[in-house]
Amino acid sequence: MKKIILAFAALFLMVQASQAQLLPSFKLGVKGALNFSSLKSDGKWLNSDTKTGYQLGVWGRVGIAGFHVQPELYYSQKKAGFDPTEDAEAGEVTIKSMDLPILLGTRIGLGPLGVRIQAGPVFSFAQDGKFDIKTATNFADYKKTSTGIIGGVGADIRNFTVDLRYEHGLNNLSESSNQKQKISMWSIGVGYAFL
Numbered sequence: 001m002k003k004i005i006l007a008f009a010a011l012f013l014m015v016q017a018s019q020a021q022l023l024p025s026f027k028l029g030v031k032g033a034l035n036f037s038s039l040k041s042d043g044k045w046l047n048s049d050t051k052t053g054y055q056l057g058v059w060g061r062v063g064i065a066g067f068h069v070q071p072e073l074y075y076s077q078k079k080a081g082f083d084p085t086e087d088a089e090a091g092e093v094t095i096k097s098m099d100l101p102i103l104l105g106t107r108i109g110l111g112p113l114g115v116r117i118q119a120g121p122v123f124s125f126a127q128d129g130k131f132d133i134k135t136a137t138n139f140a141d142y143k144k145t146s147t148g149i150i151g152g153v154g155a156d157i158r159n160f161t162v163d164l165r166y167e168h169g170l171n172n173l174s175e176s177s178n179q180k181q182k183i184s185m186w187s188i189g190v191g192y193a194f195l
Helices: 002-022
Strands: 025-041 048-064 067-082 091-110 113-134 145-157 160-169 181-193
Touching: 025 067, 025 160, 048 091, 048 181, 067 113, 067 181, 091 145, 113 160
Parallel strands: none
Antiparallel strands: 025 048, 025 181, 048 067, 067 091, 091 113, 113 145, 145 160, 160 181
16 A cells, blocks of 8 residues: 555656646846957968957746747947958957847756756847947958857856857858958856846
8 A cells, every 4th residue: 555655646746747847937137248259260361369348138038848948139249359461450350239149958957056058049230230440451341240159058046147158150240252250259147037
């Protein structure tokens, strides 16, 4: 009799746990991050130094059955320094954009503590199509939109989040096909979920 009661109790707990994972969850929050970006080029015409920028924005997360979708929207300032070449002096480029990553991921953990793995596309829209360019005349023509892929790990501690991510540009940022440039960026951010 005890074995039957224990078996029913175990079955009841497994059903409750599986139903809890099938219920959708929703979070909404704010975030800020430091990013460390550089421009990569085909060939050796560009030697980009890594510079520090920032991100500020909002995020949401909808999860069900252990997986989630996390769209974000943030204002981003990405910087890259470059060494002198035959065509330009040493300088720095600053790219100001609205970025929209759409991350797919999973969370491992219980209750308020958890570790996340996420990846997905990121779409960037330059603000007014303008770029802050210092001393470099050949950086004048940039595209107003770009796409990339982003991935990383994160942790949830109650309502706080911490993320470490890598972003790699997929398309040429320059209007010139002879001077192909792609963004490469690491970021570390913190956030707070108020819902």
